[in-house]
Amino acid sequence: MSCGDPHETDCSEVLDHLYEFLDREMPDTDCTKFEVHFEECSPCLEKYGLEQAVKKLVKRCCGSDDVPVDLRAKVMGRIDLIRSGHTVPEQDVAEVADAADVTAAPREQ
Numbered sequence: 128m129s130c131g132d133p134h135e136t137d138c139s140e141v142l143d144h145l146y147e148f149l150d151r152e153m154p155d156t157d158c159t160k161f162e163v164h165f166e167e168c169s170p171c172l173e174k175y176g177l178e179q180a181v182k183k184l185v186k187r188c189c190g191s192d193d194v195p196v197d198l199r200a201k202v203m204g205r206i207d208l209i210r211s212g213h214t215v216p217e218q219d220v221a222e223v224a225d226a227a228d229v230t231a232a233p234r235e236q
Contacts, residue, residue: 130171136164141171145178 130138141164147153148161165172208214 130168132168134164134167136160138164138168138171141165141168142174145175149175149179149182 141148141161144153144157144161148158151158153161165175
């Protein structure tokens with residue numbers, strides 16, 4: 128997505144790091160660049176607003192669920208592997224997904 132206008136911070140960079148911005152997991156200088164971009168670019172501001180609303184909805188609906196310590200450790204370990212450039216075998220991903228399904232509350236039908 129791009130509005131077609133030139134910006135100091137490119138739209139693709141903003142959208143690639145949108146969740147880092149939402150979660151305040153980036154340096155303050157980068158947050159400031161993103162805030163300036165949102166003031167200039169209505170398509171990116173709209174995308175930001177949508178993702179922010181989804182994040183709030185998920186937190187409201189699922190925010191009270193406790194995450195098992197071992198599941199969190201497995202997920203964080205996979206994230207660290209991916210960030211370091213390693214590939215994660217499909218079976219490892221399936222194990223984490225299965226663990227998440229097991230710990231989820233039963234759903235009513």
